[in-house]
Amino acid sequence: MITxxxxxxxxxxxxxxxxxxxxxxxxxxxxxxxxxxxxQVRVGPNRAGPWGAxxxxxxxxxxxxxxxxxPATADKKIFFIAPIITVLPMLVITAVIPxxxxxxxxxxxxxxxxxxxxxxxxxxxxxxxxSVYGITLAGWSSNNKYALMGxxxxxxxxxSYELALGLSFVGPIMLASSMSILDIVHAQSKIWYIFFQPAxxxxxxxxxxxxxxxxxxxxxxxxxxxxxxxxxxxxxxKFALFFMAEYGKMIAVSMIGSSLFLGGFLSPVxxxxxxxxxxxxxxxxxxxxxxxxxxxxxxxxxxxxxxxRIRYDRLMALGWKIMFPLGLLNVVITAIVIVLVGG
Amino acid sequence: MSxxxxxxxxxxxxxxxxxxxxxxxxxxxxxxxxxxxxxxxxVALLYIALGAPFIALAxxxxxxxxxxxxxxxxxxxxxxxxxxIAEPLRGQRVLGIxxxxxxxxxxxxxxxxxxxxxxxxQAVSPDFSTPTTIGMLLFERYLLPFEMTAGVxxxxxVGAIFMTRQPRPDRKGALPAIPEESxx
Numbered sequence: 130m131i132t133x134x135x136x137x138x139x140x141x142x143x144x145x146x147x148x149x150x151x152x153x154x155x156x157x158x159x160x161x162x163x164x165x166x167x168x169q170v171r172v173g174p175n176r177a178g179p180w181g182a183x184x185x186x187x188x189x190x191x192x193x194x195x196x197x198x199x200p201a202t203a204d205k206k207i208f209f210i211a212p213i214i215t216v217l218p219m220l221v222i223t224a225v226i227p228x229x230x231x232x233x234x235x236x237x238x239x240x241x242x243x244x245x246x247x248x249x250x251x252x253x254x255x256x257x258x259x260s261v262y263g264i265t266l267a268g269w270s271s272n273n274k275y276a277l278m279g280x281x282x283x284x285x286x287x288x289s290y291e292l293a294l295g296l297s298f299v300g301p302i303m304l305a306s307s308m309s310i311l312d313i314v315h316a317q318s319k320i321w322y323i324f325f326q327p328a329x330x331x332x333x334x335x336x337x338x339x340x341x342x343x344x345x346x347x348x349x350x351x352x353x354x355x356x357x358x359x360x361x362x363x364x365x366x367k368f369a370l371f372f373m374a375e376y377g378k379m380i381a382v383s384m385i386g387s388s389l390f391l392g393g394f395l396s397p398v399x400x401x402x403x404x405x406x407x408x409x410x411x412x413x414x415x416x417x418x419x420x421x422x423x424x425x426x427x428x429x430x431x432x433x434x435x436x437x438r439i440r441y442d443r444l445m446a447l448g449w450k451i452m453f454p455l456g457l458l459n460v461v462i463t464a465i466v467i468v469l470v471g472g
Numbered sequence: 473m474s475x476x477x478x479x480x481x482x483x484x485x486x487x488x489x490x491x492x493x494x495x496x497x498x499x500x501x502x503x504x505x506x507x508x509x510x511x512x513x514x515v516a517l518l519y520i521a522l523g524a525p526f527i528a529l530a531x532x533x534x535x536x537x538x539x540x541x542x543x544x545x546x547x548x549x550x551x552x553x554x555x556x557i558a559e560p561l562r563g564q565r566v567l568g569i570x571x572x573x574x575x576x577x578x579x580x581x582x583x584x585x586x587x588x589x590x591x592x593x594q595a596v597s598p599d600f601s602t603p604t605t606i607g608m609l610l611f612e613r614y615l616l617p618f619e620m621t622a623g624v625x626x627x628x629x630v631g632a633i634f635m636t637r638q639p640r641p642d643r644k645g646a647l648p649a650i651p652e653e654s655x656x
Contacts, residue, residue: 247603248603251603254529257537258532259513259532259537261537261541262509265541268548284541284548288542288545291538
């Protein structure tokens with residue numbers, strides 16, 4: 130039975146998730162600028178606050194006070210609603226990712242996840258597939274050739290790579306014989322799935338880069354050919370929402386990938402958790418998820434700093450002719466091995 | 473049914489009907505497609521309310537997330553946003569209204585003429601919509617329809633690829649004439 134206390138718990142957890150994604154977005158921008166700067170032997174932002182720690186706040190203040198322009202020939206309604214549609218999926222997608230087991234506060238036990246559903250991975254697929262609308266509509270409603278091209282590119286790209294992304298989910302689902310992320314994480318307590326599913330991990334990583342429009346797949350916003358792609362006409366807070374969606378999605382795919390392939394909140398050095406005082410640092414918990422997400426984000430930023438953008442037809446060929454068959458093959462081989470080993 | 477449930481179902485039903493009407497009345501293809509997406513997502517919410525989240529999320533992934541995205545893609549690529557004011561099929565509006573009236577009459581007649589109230593559906597077990605149950609049904613009881621659907625989809629895919637295939641240039645670099653291609 131649903132009680133008022135349960136509803137309040139859900140509301141509070143949802144607010145925490147949304148706030149965490151928003152704050153996470155703000156600091157991932159700083160993280161990216163700092164890491165890119167270090168890779169290019171620069172210092173990076175260091176004026177606002179100690180080590181530039183207040184830079185995201187300064188950026189936010191600047192963006193709030195910027196003038197917002199709406200092109201005269203734009204489709205006003207869709208132009209207004211597109212940034213909102215882009216941000217919503219990124220705020221809700223991590224609802225099914227567990228942050229840890231449970232904590233006891235004041236004699237009451239709270240689970241560290243909003244929901245543990247037996248269709249969690251399907252939920253991830255559904256939200257990912259919806260998230261393309263905002264970008265497409267932004268490109269179309271701007272009534273600008275470059276923006277439209279950016280929107281079309283992102284549609285084609287996300288539809289193509291969604292297949293490989295979905296197929297890469299199937300490996301962990303079959304190994305854990307459950308679609309719940311919590312079960313998948315628990316099934317990795319002995320060995321992470323990256324070792325059982327190296328091809329699946331690679332597929333997930335490449336497809337997720339394409340899905341969040343990161344380099345080397347950031348074709349929809351290629352500056353040199355499309356000015357800024359789908360958000361060329363956006364300014365002020367509306368632009369900030371697109372920015373937020375991009376970085377929020379980076380956090381989301383890092384959390385999903387860490388949970389599916391890197392053991393999520395499980396600690397790789399759990400045997401050290403019996404050490405007194407500092408033992409909890411080596412036990413399972415949200416800090417391990419945070420650490421894995423930070424490492425994952427670092428690799429994404431590193432790739433952006435290192436690799437050039439790939440050509441558009443190559444991108445499509447990679448998605449359809451290499452990743453999709455590889456994903457199917459991975460599923461078939463995993464299934465055969467599971468049957469043979471009797472897992 | 474409690475008042476809250478009635479309120480929730482009527483709100484969802486209202487969105488479904490209004491988005492359906494918006495779909496057929498808007499003269500801009502993009503808006504029509506977006507109304508259809510709203511319709512699909514709201515119907516998915518109805519499925520969730522009925523305790524079938526699997527089918528709900530499958531509906532969102534497949535219809536709203538893939539098929540409608542491709543619709544939008546084609547509309548934008550062809551620049552076919554503005555629908556013509558004149559209808560290409562003459563008389564379809566009259567026919568549509570007639571069919572709608574017939575459908576409404578059938579519904580009213582059904583409610584009026586049915587004898588006993590319809591039997592309440594059997595209580596289904598709580599796990600009727602889990603992925604395991606659905607998977608077992610698909611791969612054991614309904615294996616033949618499942619495989620036949622897969623075959624039909626595969627045939628459609630092969631056909632689409634064949635139709636968009638470009639004639640391969642021969643060694644001299646010239647495109648072969650199309651009749652020769654079809655003789656092979």
